[in-house]
Amino acid sequence: MITLNDYLLVSGLLFALGFAGVLLRRNIIIIFMGLELMLNAANLSLVAFSRFGIVNGLPNYNGQMLVFFIITVAAAEVAVGLAIIVALYRARQTTNVEDLNTLKF
Amino acid sequence: MSPILFWIFSALMLGFGAATILNRNPVASALSLVVSFLGLAALFFGLDANFIGVIQILVYAGAVMVLFIFIIMLLDLKAEQRRQINIPALLGGVAIVVAFTAQLVTVIRSYKAGNEPFAAITPNLPDAHNIGMTLFANYNLPFQVIGVLILVASIGVVVLSQRELK
Amino acid sequence: MNFIDLLKRIPEICKTPETLPLEGKKLILDFVTWLGSLVGIAVPPWVLTLVNILVVIVAIIAVFLIMFALMSVWERKILARAQNRYGPNRVGPWGLFQPVADGIKMLTKEDIVPRNADKVVHFIAPIVMLVPALILPVLLPYGRGMVAIDLSVGILFFFAVGAGSEVAIFLAGWSSRNKYSILGAMRAIAQMISYELPLVMSAVIVALVAGTLSPTGIVEAQGGYQFGFFPNWFVFTPWGFVACVLFYFSALAESNRSPFDLPEGESELVAGHLTEYSGFKYALFFMAEYVGMFAINGLLVTLFLGGYQAPLPFLTFIPSWCWFFIKLAFLAFSLVWVRATMPRFRIDQMMQFAWKFMLPMSFAALFSAAAWHYAGRGLLGWGISAVLVAIPYFALGYFCFTRHHSADNRRYLFSE
Numbered sequence: 001m002i003t004l005n006d007y008l009l010v011s012g013l014l015f016a017l018g019f020a021g022v023l024l025r026r027n028i029i030i031i032f033m034g035l036e037l038m039l040n041a042a043n044l045s046l047v048a049f050s051r052f053g054i055v056n057g058l059p060n061y062n063g064q065m066l067v068f069f070i071i072t073v074a075a076a077e078v079a080v081g082l083a084i085i086v087a088l089y090r091a092r093q094t095t096n097v098e099d100l101n102t103l104k105f
Numbered sequence: 106m107s108p109i110l111f112w113i114f115s116a117l118m119l120g121f122g123a124a125t126i127l128n129r130n131p132v133a134s135a136l137s138l139v140v141s142f143l144g145l146a147a148l149f150f151g152l153d154a155n156f157i158g159v160i161q162i163l164v165y166a167g168a169v170m171v172l173f174i175f176i177i178m179l180l181d182l183k184a185e186q187r188r189q190i191n192i193p194a195l196l197g198g199v200a201i202v203v204a205f206t207a208q209l210v211t212v213i214r215s216y217k218a219g220n221e222p223f224a225a226i227t228p229n230l231p232d233a234h235n236i237g238m239t240l241f242a243n244y245n246l247p248f249q250v251i252g253v254l255i256l257v258a259s260i261g262v263v264v265l266s267q268r269e270l271k
Numbered sequence: 272m273n274f275i276d277l278l279k280r281i282p283e284i285c286k287t288p289e290t291l292p293l294e295g296k297k298l299i300l301d302f303v304t305w306l307g308s309l310v311g312i313a314v315p316p317w318v319l320t321l322v323n324i325l326v327v328i329v330a331i332i333a334v335f336l337i338m339f340a341l342m343s344v345w346e347r348k349i350l351a352r353a354q355n356r357y358g359p360n361r362v363g364p365w366g367l368f369q370p371v372a373d374g375i376k377m378l379t380k381e382d383i384v385p386r387n388a389d390k391v392v393h394f395i396a397p398i399v400m401l402v403p404a405l406i407l408p409v410l411l412p413y414g415r416g417m418v419a420i421d422l423s424v425g426i427l428f429f430f431a432v433g434a435g436s437e438v439a440i441f442l443a444g445w446s447s448r449n450k451y452s453i454l455g456a457m458r459a460i461a462q463m464i465s466y467e468l469p470l471v472m473s474a475v476i477v478a479l480v481a482g483t484l485s486p487t488g489i490v491e492a493q494g495g496y497q498f499g500f501f502p503n504w505f506v507f508t509p510w511g512f513v514a515c516v517l518f519y520f521s522a523l524a525e526s527n528r529s530p531f532d533l534p535e536g537e538s539e540l541v542a543g544h545l546t547e548y549s550g551f552k553y554a555l556f557f558m559a560e561y562v563g564m565f566a567i568n569g570l571l572v573t574l575f576l577g578g579y580q581a582p583l584p585f586l587t588f589i590p591s592w593c594w595f596f597i598k599l600a601f602l603a604f605s606l607v608w609v610r611a612t613m614p615r616f617r618i619d620q621m622m623q624f625a626w627k628f629m630l631p632m633s634f635a636a637l638f639s640a641a642a643w644h645y646a647g648r649g650l651l652g653w654g655i656s657a658v659l660v661a662i663p664y665f666a667l668g669y670f671c672f673t674r675h676h677s678a679d680n681r682r683y684l685f686s687e
Contacts, residue, residue, distance in 0.1 A: 001108065001222050002108050002111045002222075002223075003219060003220050003221065003222060003223070004218075004219040004220075004221075004223070005213045005216065005219040005220055006111065007148075007152075008209075008213055008216075008219065009209065009210075009213055010115045010118070010119065010148075012205075012206075012209040012213075013119055013206075013209075014118065014119060014122055014145075016202060016205055016206060016209075017119065017122045017123055017125075017126060018122070018126075019205070020126060020198065020202060021125065021126030023198055023201075024126070024198060025126060027131060027182075029131050029134075029173065029176065029177065029182070030125070030126060030131065030134055032173075033125050033126070033134055033135070033138050033173070034125075034126055036138065036165075036169070037122055037125065037126075037138075037141070040142065040145055040161075040165075043145070043157075043161075044145060044148060044149075047148075047149055047152050047154045047157060048152060050152075050154065051152040051153060051154065051223060051226070052219075052223060054223070054224045054226060057225065057226055057227035058226075058227065058230070058235065059153065059154070059226065059230075061235060061236060061239040062239070062243075064154055064156075064157050064236060064239075065236070065239055065240060065243075065244050067154075067157050068157065068160065068236070068240070069244075069247060069251060071157075071160060071161065071164050071165075072251050072254075072255065073251070073254065074164075074169070075164050075168060075169055076254055076255050076258035077258075078169045078172055078173070079172065079258055079259070079262050080258050080261050080262055080265070082172055082173070082176045083261070083262040083265040083266050084265060085176060085180075086176060086179065086180070086265075086266055087265050087266065089180050095180065095182060132445060136392075136438075136442070139438060155422070155423065155424050156424055156427075159424050159427045159428050159431050160427070162431035162432075162434070163427060163430060163431040163434065166431070166434055166435065166438065167430070167431060167434030167437070167467075168434075168464075170438065171434075171437055171438070171441075171460055171464060174438075174441050174460070175457070175460060175461075178441075178445065178453065178456075178457055179457075229423070230423075231423055232423055232424065233423060233424050233427075233484050234423075
């Protein structure tokens with residue numbers, strides 16, 4: 001039987017993976033992908049809680065609303081972030097974060 | 106959701122999530138991320154959140170991934186070179202991951218209510234309808250704020266991607 | 272139950288063509304039960320469920336692949352007629368066995384993989400292309416009660432699955448390690464993203480008016496006749512007509528058909544992402560493209576042309592599933608007609624058309640649909656809605672296409 005705790009465990013592991021990606025990788029695009037993984041781990045636990053906190057046979061839709069907003073914000077974030085990456089690449093011809101260590105150029 | 110399906114899709118999601126951050130080639134990472142998100146969408150379907158699952162596929166596999174792939178193609182990124190491994194940083198990272206996992210397991214162990222099975226749900230829920238009602242009745246203002254956010258984001262992208270930043 | 276009874280049921284079923292496919296499915300299930308009784312066991316229910324699912328899957332795949340085969344010869348025939356020649360007429364009667372000959376040719380060709388290609392990705396790209404294309408037809412209602420999966424979020428799911436083909440095109444283009452391939456893939460992805468917006472917008476308008484995202488619900492909302500003879504299809508309202516035309520052209524662009532076939536424009540890019548594919552992988556790409564084209568036009572029939580509803584009340588004696596396929600065949604013919612008539616777009620024209628004309632027009636159609644709904648869905652609403660789509664149409668046409676792009680304003684250099 002799958003319980004809420006299983007979902008939380010999987011969600012936590014996914015978050016850890018994304019976090020490790022952000023910490024360990026030096027390519028800014030992969031770091032971005034790690035951020036996406038972390039956001040989606042939060043989504044998974046939110047949907048699991050929404051299904052768990054069931055009222056009269058209906059899931060708690062407030063959790064799913066938050067997921068909806070997170071997905072929207074994540075899409076906007078990816079668009080802006082990738083535009084920034086393109087601008088950075090034009091200026092420095094690199095996507096390695098260690099080469100992007102000055103604030104002004 | 107049957108346990109077998111749950112573990113299959115979880116393994117798919119976590120395995121390809123790991124492949125995302127371990128691959129040295131950005132294109133392979135992006136493709137692993139797509140599969141990982143498809144596994145996540147399957148988990149959403151298993152939680153009876155059909156609408157959110159479909160939105161997940163539509164937005165992530167359809168839009169976000171295509172953006173990533175497009176940028177990778179545009180910048181013509183090659184596979185990274187193998188780096189010198191920084192021993193203290195690696196040890197620190199492993200310590201953080203172990204500590205995080207231990208904390209996660211401890212917290213989940215102590216949460217007794219989470220071990221009960223999921224309660225039954227009304228079959229064939231009109232999911233999109235209910236979500237729409239909640240969205241427009243209870244979350245009207247956040248919804249409009251999100252609209253403004255998307256507007257700001259799209260203007261920002263246009264400004265940022267102009268050729269000369271002067 | 273014995274075998275003779277089953278055989279006797281076949282003529283009975285054929286008397287009511289309306290429910291023929293459904294009764295046929297029941298007959299196959301009874302046949303499986305009879306087979307079980309022959310061996311002397313009761314067939315367990317999960318076997319029956321499995322057979323039930325398999326029958327539907329096999330039927331849909333068979334119908335669409337046969338349609339693909341027929342379409343490939345039909346398209347060449349129509350193109351030939353448009354160019355005043357005969358077209359394929361050597362293999363079989365009227366050249367009908369041409370697809371078989373093509374298939375044998377494709378299967379016996381050498382399968383070439385470039386030396387520098389990413390072998391795994393090069394191999395899975397045609398599969399990733401074909402699988403979403405074969406999932407799409409499952410969601411369409413073919414007749415009364417004839418839908419494989421009646422999802423409550425069916426329309427959204429259709430677009431979600433359809434997005435898979437973008438990834439497949441990218442895989443094909445990137446794994447080939449060929450500049451023409453990657454240029455074609457980038458063009459294809461840019462084109463598909465741009466045209467997905469008007470496509471989804473015009474579907475959203477229909478979903479709003481019908482009040483449901485399920486394809487069956489949308490077809491049911493178009494049932495009945497105005498004044499006793501005029502069908503209630505959405506294409507016969509001003510906003511619906513605009514949305515239908517937008518959907519039609521976006522569908523053309525999504526399935527990379529002419530005049531939007533820049534991604535594989537053979538005179539400039541060799542064959543785009545298909546350059547390095549040969550033999551059966553190439554055939555798989557074509558199969559995916561045609562099945563996807565049928566599926567998206569089936570969605571157009573569902574959304575705007577009344578799905579399986581008959582166009583006139585006295586024509587209801589023709590079964591509903593026939594009407595669906597008649598409309599689909601008409602659309603398929605119109606696609607070939609467009610291909611025979613129109614030259615290819617230039618890439619900047621194509622992008623301008625998507626972003627400067629189609630997207631604003633789809634928003635205009637949305638407002639117009641809202642006006643139509645709140646004016647009571649009658650003649651008054653019809654008039655207001657017509658005005659609301661006519662004004663943006665002429666304004667956009669005037670501002671976007673006449674001013675800046677006339678031939679006088681542009682001086683051609685020798686380097687061009």
